[in-house]
Amino acid sequence: MDLIGILSLAGNELISPMTVGYILCGIGLAVHFGYTGLLNFGQAAFAALGGYGFAIATLDFGWNIWGSILFGLLCSMGFAAILGIPTLRLRADYLAIVTIAAAQALRFYVGSSTAEPITGGSAGVSQFGEEFYGLNPLPEDFTWNLGTVAFTSDEIWMRIVAWVVVGIAVVFILALTRSPWGRVLKGIREDEDAVRALGKNVFSYKLQALVIGGSIASLGGMVFVMSSQTNQPSNWGTNFTFITWTILLLGGAATMLGPIVGGMVFFGMMTLIESVLGVLVDAGLMPFLAIEQVAQIRFLLVGLILMILVIFRPQGFFGNKKEIQFNG
Amino acid sequence: MGRFGQLISVLAILFSLVFAAAPSAHAAEDPSTFAYTIAGTLQQDDVPIPGVKITASQDGKSYGTESDEFGEWTIMVPTDGKWSVELDTATIPAEFKLASADGAVGEADLVQTDFAAVLFKFGNADVVETQSVWEQLVIRTFAGFNFGLMLAIAAIGITLIYGTTGLNNFAHGEMVTLGAMIMWLCFSFFSMNVIISGLIAVAAVTAFGWFQDAAIWKPLRKRRLGLNQMMIVSIGFGITARYVLLLLFQGDTKDMSGGQTIIQLGPIFTSDVTLISMLISILALGGVALFLTRTRIGKATRAVSDNAPLAASTGIDVEKIIRIVWLLAAALTGLAGVLYGLQFQASWSVGFDLLLLLFAAVTLGGLGTSLGAAVGALIIGLVVEISTIWMPSELKYVTGLVILIVILIVRPQGVLGKKQRIG
Numbered sequence: 094m095d096l097i098g099i100l101s102l103a104g105n106e107l108i109s110p111m112t113v114g115y116i117l118c119g120i121g122l123a124v125h126f127g128y129t130g131l132l133n134f135g136q137a138a139f140a141a142l143g144g145y146g147f148a149i150a151t152l153d154f155g156w157n158i159w160g161s162i163l164f165g166l167l168c169s170m171g172f173a174a175i176l177g178i179p180t181l182r183l184r185a186d187y188l189a190i191v192t193i194a195a196a197q198a199l200r201f202y203v204g205s206s207t208a209e210p211i212t213g214g215s216a217g218v219s220q221f222g223e224e225f226y227g228l229n230p231l232p233e234d235f236t237w238n239l240g241t242v243a244f245t246s247d248e249i250w251m252r253i254v255a256w257v258v259v260g261i262a263v264v265f266i267l268a269l270t271r272s273p274w275g276r277v278l279k280g281i282r283e284d285e286d287a288v289r290a291l292g293k294n295v296f297s298y299k300l301q302a303l304v305i306g307g308s309i310a311s312l313g314g315m316v317f318v319m320s321s322q323t324n325q326p327s328n329w330g331t332n333f334t335f336i337t338w339t340i341l342l343l344g345g346a347a348t349m350l351g352p353i354v355g356g357m358v359f360f361g362m363m364t365l366i367e368s369v370l371g372v373l374v375d376a377g378l379m380p381f382l383a384i385e386q387v388a389q390i391r392f393l394l395v396g397l398i399l400m401i402l403v404i405f406r407p408q409g410f411f412g413n414k415k416e417i418q419f420n421g
Numbered sequence: 422m423g424r425f426g427q428l429i430s431v432l433a434i435l436f437s438l439v440f441a442a443a444p445s446a447h448a449a450e451d452p453s454t455f456a457y458t459i460a461g462t463l464q465q466d467d468v469p470i471p472g473v474k475i476t477a478s479q480d481g482k483s484y485g486t487e488s489d490e491f492g493e494w495t496i497m498v499p500t501d502g503k504w505s506v507e508l509d510t511a512t513i514p515a516e517f518k519l520a521s522a523d524g525a526v527g528e529a530d531l532v533q534t535d536f537a538a539v540l541f542k543f544g545n546a547d548v549v550e551t552q553s554v555w556e557q558l559v560i561r562t563f564a565g566f567n568f569g570l571m572l573a574i575a576a577i578g579i580t581l582i583y584g585t586t587g588l589n590n591f592a593h594g595e596m597v598t599l600g601a602m603i604m605w606l607c608f609s610f611f612s613m614n615v616i617i618s619g620l621i622a623v624a625a626v627t628a629f630g631w632f633q634d635a636a637i638w639k640p641l642r643k644r645r646l647g648l649n650q651m652m653i654v655s656i657g658f659g660i661t662a663r664y665v666l667l668l669l670f671q672g673d674t675k676d677m678s679g680g681q682t683i684i685q686l687g688p689i690f691t692s693d694v695t696l697i698s699m700l701i702s703i704l705a706l707g708g709v710a711l712f713l714t715r716t717r718i719g720k721a722t723r724a725v726s727d728n729a730p731l732a733a734s735t736g737i738d739v740e741k742i743i744r745i746v747w748l749l750a751a752a753l754t755g756l757a758g759v760l761y762g763l764q765f766q767a768s769w770s771v772g773f774d775l776l777l778l779l780f781a782a783v784t785l786g787g788l789g790t791s792l793g794a795a796v797g798a799l800i801i802g803l804v805v806e807i808s809t810i811w812m813p814s815e816l817k818y819v820t821g822l823v824i825l826i827v828i829l830i831v832r833p834q835g836v837l838g839k840k841q842r843i844g
Contacts, residue, residue, distance in 0.1 A: 179830035186589050198822040205815045396660030403653045
C-alpha cells in the first residue's frame with residue numbers, strides 16, 4: 094500500500110459514520126462526566142439502545158424514520174431513569190461499577206436466545222435503513238473521491254447527516270451548559286454539598302444530565318449502525334465504552350471540541366498505525382506479529398493512552414485542568 | 422499453529438515482556454486448531470455403541486467423526502453459533518435402536534460457549550430417565566459451591582487491595598487470566614507435574630502483583646492521584662494487559678483436561694480435580710482468615726484497612742503492609758486462575774468475564790471486608806448456578822450482575838459491611 098492510499102484511509106476514518114458514532118457518545122459522556130462529574134462506564138448501553146430501538150421500531154412496528162428515532166431515544170431515556178434513580182445517590186466509584194454491570198447485563202440479554210425473537214440474538218438485526226437512504230436527495234451518480242477512497246451517493250448522504258447531527262448536538266449542549274441549568278451542573282461537579290446548600294435538587298439535576306447525555310449517545314448508536322445497516326450485540330461490548338472514554342479524555346472532558354477532535358485524532362491515528370504496521374508485517378519486518386494481530390494493537394494502545402492521559406494530562410488537548418473533577 | 426510456532430511464543434513469554442507472538446501459520450482447515458467442540462456419548466442401557474457416523478453441519482460446512490469403542494465422539498468445528506448434528510442411521514449396529522424415528526438429528530448450541538454436548542436417545546423411549554428438580558438442585562448447588570469457592574479466593578484479593586489502598590482494581594481479572602495461562606503453559610504445553618505447574622503459576626502471578634504495585638500503583642499513590650483516577654488507570658492497565666495476553670497466548674481456549682477421574686456422589690458427577698480444587702480453595706480461605714486474625718502482619722493489615730493514618734501513627738509501615746497485601750492478593754488470584762483453568766478451561770478474556778462477578782461478590786459482602794467477600798462470592802456462585810435450573814444458562818452471568826445492581830440499590834454497604842464505608 095502506498096502513502097496516498099494510507100493517508101486516504103486515515104482521512105476517510107476522520108469523517109466516517111463510525112467515528113461520528115463515537116464522537117456523539119463522547120459528547121454525551123462530556124455531559125455526564127465533563128460537566129456533571131458522573132463516572133458513567135455504561136455508555137455502550139445507551140448507544141446500543143439507540144441502535145436497537147431504531148431497528149426494532151422500523152422492522153417490527155413498521156414505524157417511519159421519525160417514530161423510530163423517537164423510540165430509540167425513549168428506550169435510552171427509560172434506561173437512564175431505571176439506572177439513575179437508584180444509583181445516582183451512590184458514591185462515584187459505585188456508579189462506575191453499576192453502569193458497567195448494567196451495560197454488560199443488557200448486552201448479554203439482547204444477545205441471548207431468550208431475546209432472539211425481538212433482537213435477533215447473537216446475529217443481531219439488519220436492513221433497517223431503507224427509508225433513511227430513500228430520503229437521500231443527492232443524485233445516484235453523485236460520487237466523491239478522497240484520494241484512493243471513493244464514496245457513493247448514499248455514503249456521502251450518510252456522512253452529511255451524521256455531521257449535521259453532531260453540529261446540532263454541540264449547539265444544543267453549548268446552549269444548555271451556558272444556561273443557569275448548566276452552571277448548576279458544573280457546581281455539582283465541583284462541590285455537590287455546596288449546591289445542595291443552595292437549595293438545588295442535586296439528584297434531579299444529575300438524572301437530567303444522565304438522560305440528556307444518554308440520548309445523545311443513543312443518536313450516536315443510530316449513526317453507528319446506520320452506515321452498515323447491521324446491529325449486533327458484539328458492537329456494544331465494554332471496549333466501546335472504553336474507546337469513548339479515551340476519545341473524550343484525549344480531547345478534553347468539559348469541552349465540546351474535545352470529543353470531536355479527540356475522536357478524529359484517535360481514529361485517524363489508529364488507522365495510520367494499523368496501516369503502517371500492516372505494511373511492515375507484509376514486508377516481513379515484524380516477525381513476531383501476524384497480520385490478523387495488527388487489529389489487536391488498537392486496543393492495547395487504547396489501554397495505554399487511557400492510562401497515560403489520566404495520569405499525566407487528564408484535561409486532554411483543550412481542557413482546563415481546573416475543570417477536571419474525578420471525585421464527583 | 423505448529424509446534425515450532427508455539428515454541429516461539431513460549432520463548433517470547435519467558436524472555437521478554439514486550440509483546441511478541443508466534444506467526445500463526447496454521448492451515449485454513451486443520452480441525453485440531455478449531456476452537457469449538459461438540460461431543461457426546463452414544464449408549465443404550467449403558468452399553469456403548471461404536472462405529473456410528475456423526476456429522477455436524479452449519480451453512481453448508483460439515484465435519485464428521487465416528488463414535489469410538491466407548492460410544493464417545495468429539496467433533497471440532499471452526500465457528501460458533503448453532504450446529505445441526507446428525508447420526509447416520511445406516512451405521513447404527515442392528516442390536517441398537519434410536520428411541521424415536523426423528524431422534525437422529527440434534528442441535529449443538531455454541532452461541533455463548535465453546536463446548537456443547539448433544540444427546541441421542543437410544544432404546545425404549547419410556548424408560549428415559551429425567552432428573553427431578555431436587556436432583557438438579559443438588560447438582561447445581563454443588564457446582565455453585567465449587568464456583569463460589571473459586572470466586573471467593575479471587576474476591577478476597579480484590580477486597581484486600583480495596584481495603585488497604587481504596588483502589589477498585591479493574592485490572593484484577595487479568596491476574597486470573599495470567600494464572601490460568603501460565604498453568605496451561607507449564608502443565609499442558611511443557612507437560613510438567615501438576616503441583617509444580619500450579620506453584621510456578623502462582624509464583625508468576627505473585628511476581629506480577631509485586632511488579633504492578635511497584636511500577637504503577639506505588640508511584641501513583643506518591644503523586645496523590647485521586648482514587649477514581651486510579652480506578653480509570655486500572656481500567657486502562659487491564660485493557661493493555663488483556664491484549665498483551667491475547668498477543669502472547671492467542672485467542673483459543675486452553676484445554677487443560679486429561680488425566681482426571683470421574684467420581685459419582687449420589688446424583689452428582691464430579692472429578693478428582695474438582696474435589697481437590699475445592700479442598701485447596703477451602704484451605705486457602707482458612708489460611709487467609711488465620712493470617713488476618715492471628716498474625717501480627719495480618720492484624721496490621723486490618724488496622725491499615727480500618728484507618729491508614731491512625732495505623733501509621735502507631736508505627737505500622739503502611740507501604741510495607743500494602744506491598745504484602747499486593748503479594749498476597751496476587752497469589753490468591755493467581756491460584757483462582759489455576760483452579761479455573763484446570764476445571765473450566767480458560768481463554769484470554771476469562772478474567773474480564775469474571776471481574777464483574779467478583780465485584781458483585783465483593784459488593785454483596787461489603788467492600789473492604791474479607792469475610793464478607795468470601796460469603797458474597799459463595800452466594801453469587803450458588804445463585805449463578807442454581808438460576809440455570811429455571812433460566813437459560815447463557816443468562817447466568819446476567820443473574821450475577823442483576824444481583825450486584827440490586828444490592829447496591831438496597832443495601833450498598835453489603836451484607837457484612839459497615840455503613841461508614843460507602844461514604
